[in-house]
Amino acid sequence: TRSTRPQRLLKVVQKRATRGDPQSVISAVDHFCRHSEWAMNVGDEKGSILDSVVSELSPEKVLELGTYCGYSTVRIARLLPPGARLITLEFNADYAAIARQVIAWAGLEDKVQLVEGASEDWIPRMKEHYGIETFDFVFLDHWKDRYLPDTKLMEDCGLLRKGTVLLADNVICPGFPDYLEYVRNSLSYKSCYFKSHLKYTKAEDGLEKSVFLG
Numbered sequence: 742t743r744s745t746r747p748q749r750l751l752k753v754v755q756k757r758a759t760r761g762d763p764q765s766v767i768s769a770v771d772h773f774c775r776h777s778e779w780a781m782n783v784g785d786e787k788g789s790i791l792d793s794v795v796s797e798l799s800p801e802k803v804l805e806l807g808t809y810c811g812y813s814t815v816r817i818a819r820l821l822p823p824g825a826r827l828i829t830l831e832f833n834a835d836y837a838a839i840a841r842q843v844i845a846w847a848g849l850e851d852k853v854q855l856v857e858g859a860s861e862d863w864i865p866r867m868k869e870h871y872g873i874e875t876f877d878f879v880f881l882d883h884w885k886d887r888y889l890p891d892t893k894l895m896e897d898c899g900l901l902r903k904g905t906v907l908l909a910d911n912v913i914c915p916g917f918p919d920y921l922e923y924v925r926n927s928l929s930y931k932s933c934y935f936k937s938h939l940k941y942t943k944a945e946d947g948l949e950k951s952v953f954l955g
């Protein structure tokens with residue numbers, strides 16, 4: 742049977758990237774997406790905005806919602822300080838299997854915990870299962886109708902602290918109007934928009950950075 746897009750992406754990573762070199766993994770995926778097939782990872786342009794937010798914050802505890810093939814996971818994990826941990830949630834078993842291999846190829850498996858399951862099921866278990874008090878940084882990039890309910894769930898589970906940064910991909914395309922209205926109007930968040938483009942295209946897209954004020 743025909744291979745899947747994630748399987749083809751992994752093959753390109755194993756062929757073109759150097760084991761243990763996260764930057765070469767990122768470049769291999771960008772090359773695949775630019776020259777072979779579009780894929781729904783955050784991409785290079787928005788990816789460098791993600792890099793700058795992570796580098797500036799230097800977070801110890803990171804949560805990523807929506808792993809797919811692990812592209813943004815590698816982008817974030819390669820910038821984390823020693824001892825920092827990234828937990829990434831992915832409920833599609835096939836995607837999770839590919840992501841594990843991409844993360845391992847980058848040599849970042851010691852910093853990353855990939856949890857195969859739904860955000861709504863696992864956010865409430867973060868404290869008891871992973872000994873997480875609060876997260877310093879959350880990257881939201883899963884299905885867009887989950888951004889708002891999962892943010893409220895993280896608030897209710899006490900997983901956000903004064904200064905926690907939420908960064909949400911796809912402000913324009915596909916967009917998430919309910920989440921945007923919430924973080925931009927709530928007194929509990931200070932929000933700003935980083936304008937960019939939908940990966941590898943001319944269409945506008947962007948990231949919304951929201952700091953939880955407690």
Ligand SMILES: C[S@@+](CC[C@H](N)C(=O)[O-])C[C@H]1O[C@@H](n2cnc3c(N)ncnc32)[C@H](O)[C@@H]1O
Pocket residue numbers: 781782783784806807808809810811812813814830831832833836858859860861882883884887
């Ligand atoms: C846009 S892709 C993630 C792209 C990835 N962040 C990157 O930039 O490389 C969205 C992913 O979120 C997963 N997903 C969607 N809703 C989810 C949920 N509620 N819990 C866990 N994973 C979810 C999908 O299976 C899909 O793999």
Ligand SMILES: O=C(c1ccccc1)c1ccc(O)c(O)c1[N+](=O)[O-]
Pocket residue numbers: 781782783882883884885910911914915
């Ligand atoms: O929803 C899509 C989508 C819609 C249609 C076809 C493929 C993907 C999408 C597009 C760009 C993104 O950055 C992204 O995170 C997603 N997503 O699935 O969450």
Ligand SMILES: [Mg+2]
Pocket residue numbers: 781782783882910911
């Ligand atoms: Mg996205």
